[in-house]
Amino acid sequence: MKSDPRLIYGLIACLLLAGAPHADHLPAWVSLTGLALLSWRALLCYRGKALPSRRLLMLITLACVAGIVLNLHALFGREAGVTLLILLGSLKMLELRETRDAMILLYLCCFVSITLFFYTQTIPAALLMLGELFLVVTTWLQVQAENLDLRARARMASIILLQAAPLALLMFVFFPRIQGPLWGMPQDAYGSSGLSDTMTPGSLSRLSQSEAVAFRVTFDGAVPERERLYWRGPVLWDFDGRKWSQGRSPVSGPSHLERAAQPVHYTITLEPHNKRWLFALDIPVHISTAAAYSPDFNLLSTTPVNTRLRYDATSFTRYQANPDEAPQQLDRALALPPGYDPRARELAGLWRQQSHSAAEIVQTALAYFHRNGFTYTLEPPLLGRDSVDDFLFNTRQGFCEHYASSFVFLMRAAGIPARVVTGYQGGEYNALGGYYILRQSDAHAWTEVWLPGRGWVRQDPTAAIAPARIQEGLGSAVSDSALLPFFMRNPPQFLSTLRMDLDALTNQWNQWVLGYDSEKQFALLNRFGLGTFDWQNLVTGMALSIAMVVALLAMLMLRQPRRQPIDAVQKLYLDFCHTLERHGIQRDAHEGPQDFSRRASAQLPQHATAIQEIVRQYLALRYRNRVTVAAISAFRHAVRRFKL
Amino acid sequence: MLSFRQKFRNWAFRRTTESGTVVLNQRRIYIVPSRQGLGFAGVLVLMLLGDINYGLSLGYALTFLLAAASGMSMLHTFRNMARIEIRAGRNLPVFAGDNAHFLFHFANPTPFARYRLHLHDDAGHGTVFDLPARSDSAIQLAIPARQRGWLDSGQLTLYSEFPLGLFHAWTYLHFDTRCLVYPQPAAPQLLPEQAAAGDLTGTRSAQGDEDFSGLRNYVSGDSLPRIAWKTLAREQELQVKQFSALQGNKLWLDWHALSQLAVEHRLQLLTRWVLDAEQAGLRYGLRLPDGETGPDHGAAHSSECLRRLALFGTGQA
Numbered sequence: 001m002k003s004d005p006r007l008i009y010g011l012i013a014c015l016l017l018a019g020a021p022h023a024d025h026l027p028a029w030v031s032l033t034g035l036a037l038l039s040w041r042a043l044l045c046y047r048g049k050a051l052p053s054r055r056l057l058m059l060i061t062l063a064c065v066a067g068i069v070l071n072l073h074a075l076f077g078r079e080a081g082v083t084l085l086i087l088l089g090s091l092k093m094l095e096l097r098e099t100r101d102a103m104i105l106l107y108l109c110c111f112v113s114i115t116l117f118f119y120t121q122t123i124p125a126a127l128l129m130l131g132e133l134f135l136v137v138t139t140w141l142q143v144q145a146e147n148l149d150l151r152a153r154a155r156m157a158s159i160i161l162l163q164a165a166p167l168a169l170l171m172f173v174f175f176p177r178i179q180g181p182l183w184g185m186p187q188d189a190y191g192s193s194g195l196s197d198t199m200t201p202g203s204l205s206r207l208s209q210s211e212a213v214a215f216r217v218t219f220d221g222a223v224p225e226r227e228r229l230y231w232r233g234p235v236l237w238d239f240d241g242r243k244w245s246q247g248r249s250p251v252s253g254p255s256h257l258e259r260a261a262q263p264v265h266y267t268i269t270l271e272p273h274n275k276r277w278l279f280a281l282d283i284p285v286h287i288s289t290a291a292a293y294s295p296d297f298n299l300l301s302t303t304p305v306n307t308r309l310r311y312d313a314t315s316f317t318r319y320q321a322n323p324d325e326a327p328q329q330l331d332r333a334l335a336l337p338p339g340y341d342p343r344a345r346e347l348a349g350l351w352r353q354q355s356h357s358a359a360e361i362v363q364t365a366l367a368y369f370h371r372n373g374f375t376y377t378l379e380p381p382l383l384g385r386d387s388v389d390d391f392l393f394n395t396r397q398g399f400c401e402h403y404a405s406s407f408v409f410l411m412r413a414a415g416i417p418a419r420v421v422t423g424y425q426g427g428e429y430n431a432l433g434g435y436y437i438l439r440q441s442d443a444h445a446w447t448e449v450w451l452p453g454r455g456w457v458r459q460d461p462t463a464a465i466a467p468a469r470i471q472e473g474l475g476s477a478v479s480d481s482a483l484l485p486f487f488m489r490n491p492p493q494f495l496s497t498l499r500m501d502l503d504a505l506t507n508q509w510n511q512w513v514l515g516y517d518s519e520k521q522f523a524l525l526n527r528f529g530l531g532t533f534d535w536q537n538l539v540t541g542m543a544l545s546i547a548m549v550v551a552l553l554a555m556l557m558l559r560q561p562r563r564q565p566i567d568a569v570q571k572l573y574l575d576f577c578h579t580l581e582r583h584g585i586q587r588d589a590h591e592g593p594q595d596f597s598r599r600a601s602a603q604l605p606q607h608a609t610a611i612q613e614i615v616r617q618y619l620a621l622r623y624r625n626r627v628t629v630a631a632i633s634a635f636r637h638a639v640r641r642f643k644l
Numbered sequence: 645m646l647s648f649r650q651k652f653r654n655w656a657f658r659r660t661t662e663s664g665t666v667v668l669n670q671r672r673i674y675i676v677p678s679r680q681g682l683g684f685a686g687v688l689v690l691m692l693l694g695d696i697n698y699g700l701s702l703g704y705a706l707t708f709l710l711a712a713a714s715g716m717s718m719l720h721t722f723r724n725m726a727r728i729e730i731r732a733g734r735n736l737p738v739f740a741g742d743n744a745h746f747l748f749h750f751a752n753p754t755p756f757a758r759y760r761l762h763l764h765d766d767a768g769h770g771t772v773f774d775l776p777a778r779s780d781s782a783i784q785l786a787i788p789a790r791q792r793g794w795l796d797s798g799q800l801t802l803y804s805e806f807p808l809g810l811f812h813a814w815t816y817l818h819f820d821t822r823c824l825v826y827p828q829p830a831a832p833q834l835l836p837e838q839a840a841a842g843d844l845t846g847t848r849s850a851q852g853d854e855d856f857s858g859l860r861n862y863v864s865g866d867s868l869p870r871i872a873w874k875t876l877a878r879e880q881e882l883q884v885k886q887f888s889a890l891q892g893n894k895l896w897l898d899w900h901a902l903s904q905l906a907v908e909h910r911l912q913l914l915t916r917w918v919l920d921a922e923q924a925g926l927r928y929g930l931r932l933p934d935g936e937t938g939p940d941h942g943a944a945h946s947s948e949c950l951r952r953l954a955l956f957g958t959g960q961a
Binding site: 107110113118121126129133137144165553567568 | 691698709713720722759806809
């Protein structure tokens with residue numbers, strides 16, 4: 001294969017565009033190595049030097065593989081696979097010898113492009129994919145026809161891709177969606193983000209600095225006031241002095257609501273977080289997807305949520321939750337780690353002696369937080385071994401997890417069953433899309449105490465210190481808001497609007513492109529009145545519609561143009577005859593150019609020179625075999641200039 | 645004896661030789677996925693399995709776009725061949741051992757160009773060319789001429805895999821075109837009467853029956869003794885000396901005078917002599933067992949002599 005520099009640069013561009021977005025999540029040395037190899041190849045090509053020896057390439061390959069194994073501890077799995085593809089692609093550039101090598105590289109670029117979708121499937125990623133596809137097809141054309149110039153190739157590639165677009169759309173709509181996975185997934189196939197099943201001081205304040213979307217909610221009917229928008233997540237029971245955890249699975253007990261009122265209906269589109277829990281408004285009673293209902297009113301999906309999940313749910317915002325809680329559960333909700341935080345226990349003991357009821361103790365505790373100069377901050381100081389003591393009596397600066405943790409500790413020490421609830425609070429309204437967005441920055445921790453006769457009652461100590469957190473959101477509540485991402489610090493109005501509009505677009509994208517599954521497929525086709533669908537109908541529909549579009553495209557591509565003189569010279573001569581014909585000098589069918597020229601010159605003596613010159617040029621082009629581009633354009637010029 | 649491949653082809657495609665203009669249409673163009681196309685189909689299946697397994701919506705989109713583009717490339721490949729008009733041209737005679745250049749006129753009457761058309765014969769001698777939009781192009785196919793006589797172009801294959809190389813579209817062409825192959829000239833050897841009369845080395849001969857009349861440029865086949873070495877030494881082009889013919893001096897190139905040689909060798913030597921005699925500007929005639937030509941002089945005469953030598957004993961005319 002001739003190593004055409006244009007082909008080499010084209011292939012390098014394809015690999016770069018396919019690999020560049022991966023730099024975001026791959027180790028830096030991978031990106032640098034890939035870049036170095038490609039630069040080396042470009043330099044060799046620019047200088048016209050020979051490719052490196054096989055032995056050297058083998059050494060580099062082994063070094064790369066060793067690097068992957070050492071760095072990622074695997075050769076398979078998502079991360080290692082992508083790394084391997086990118087590095088091997090760059091190395092393949094350095095031993096590009098045959099047409100087949102170039103084709104393999106182009107296939108590889110397609111694979112690298114597709115692996116990007118493990119990490120991101122946003123609109124920009126889709127646009128990037130289209131750009132890469134265009135580049136790949138343009139380079140592909142160069143492999144097949146090396147003498148085609150860049151413009152012609154780009155034009156051809158656009159035509160092919162534009163023709164492919166409607167067909168691809170039909171396939172996308174009709175191709176039966178099979179619920180994966182078909183085989184076992186690599187361990188690291190999905191990243192996890194968002195809440196975890198444990199809580200330590202600092203875990204939520206770190207999460208609150210992420211603007212990533214946790215889920216989106218559309219309400220069906222009235223929307224509860226913001227103070228009631230508590231989105232329930234994992235409930236934490238066990239405390240080891242520092243860390244709250246779900247502990248062992250809760251004893252199976254009853255979970256029922258009494259005097260439930262004010263139902264709220266809504267639909268949640270949950271972003272994948274790779275955990276089992278499903279968020280719902282406090283307290284959910286019904287959900288449209290397969291889920292288990294734990295005794296602490298938590299919804300658990302049957303499998304980890306690793307794709308975007310949409311479900312309808314119903315919740316009651318007024319309720320009495322488990323007023324007859326099982327004694328074992330109440331014991332669990334009173335357990336404290338021995339030997340920790342003596343001063344907090346002492347304070348709680350004091351409250352217990354002074355109060356007449358559990359409700360009074362709760363009020364005392366909330367008032368305590370309100371009065372004693374506690375502040376709400378994103379960057380609380382570090383705490384010592386007795387973290388609750390340290391927080392309550394020394395630092396007095398904390399984020400919601402500090403307040404929830406110490407409040408529950410105090411309640412348990414005072415003999416009131418209590419537990420920590422994590423989840424999200426609030427929500428930002430998107431007027432364009434008509435839905436609420438819950439971001440990781442809305443992550444929150446609050447508490448529930450069990451009061452006799454009333455069951456589990458929500459108490460949010462954060463509301464006692466920073467009511468603005470609950471009423472307006474994090475940006476207005478913390479003193480050190482400079483630490484927050486830009487959009488949470490009350491940005492200019494038009495930027496917020498723009499951001500909301502973009503999010504509405506993203507939401508549509510998520511619902512219709514990324515979330516397009518068999519259910520949506522059937523719903524869409526039913527909407528077009530195409531009857532009920534099973535997968536056989538889908539395949540038939542796909543085949544028929546594709547055949548129709550292909551037939552249409554084939555007709556457009558292969559249609560016979562109206563019969564016209566095929567060559568430019570003939571056409572120009574006929575134009576010239578036509579000009580004369582309009583002035584009454586009609587060429588007879590049998591009349592040759594010279595005879596016609598003589599006759600026309602005789603009739604139009606004032607144009608004789610021009611007529612004879614045109615006919616002379618025509619004869620030269622036609623019969624003297626002097627066809628050059630310049631001669632044709634001179635002839636064209638003469639005919640166009642000829643006016644009567 | 646026809647090869648199996650050819651037999652199959654004759655049976656399957658029922659092509660006989662054709663004359664006039666052939667227009668490629670859907671009845672003449674066959675199209676199947678190429679080996680690369682099958683490979684790419686495998687790549688697409690792998691991608692689709694990945695998309696299903698990982699539920700990648702955009703992966704589906706990319707896979708379907710690639711699949712649709714490769715499907716559409718089939719139409720493009722077909723269109724790259726369709727409606728080309730082909731007719732055979734006039735082929736100039738060649739000497740055995742050289743390449744016969746079969747000439748074909750390809751007309752592309754459509755407003756789009758055709759790229760990467762391959763024309764080849766069964767032995768794999770081929771050429772690759774493009775056809776600009778709305779134009780005629782003369783395409784030469786060089787096929788080695790091994791034997792004297794008429795050389796048939798044989799069944800030719802015209803194929804194209806443009807634009808993506810995923811589909812192979814082809815057609816068979818078998819025109820009733822042939823190329824005359826003269827016998828391969830023997831190594832230079834003195835003309836029969838010159839051998840008797842002495843060498844012609846450029847100096848005046850003793851008899852003085854030839855006159856140096858000038859120089860002309862060298863063409864292949866000129867005999868070495870005639871090369872003007874002096875002009876070459878002056879770094880001019882390679883030239884040969886010409887001698888004026890002497891009217892009335894006839895030279896007979898006689899088959900029967902060479903009875904000690906094998907048939908083909910005789911023909912080769914006679915070919916050499918015809919060329920040399922023509923070049924020397926002599927009046928010469930050719931005497932073969934099936935008749936005689938000449939004596940005469942000139943391009944038409946030499947062509948006729950060579951033609952008789954080429955076809956001698958082949959039963960062709």
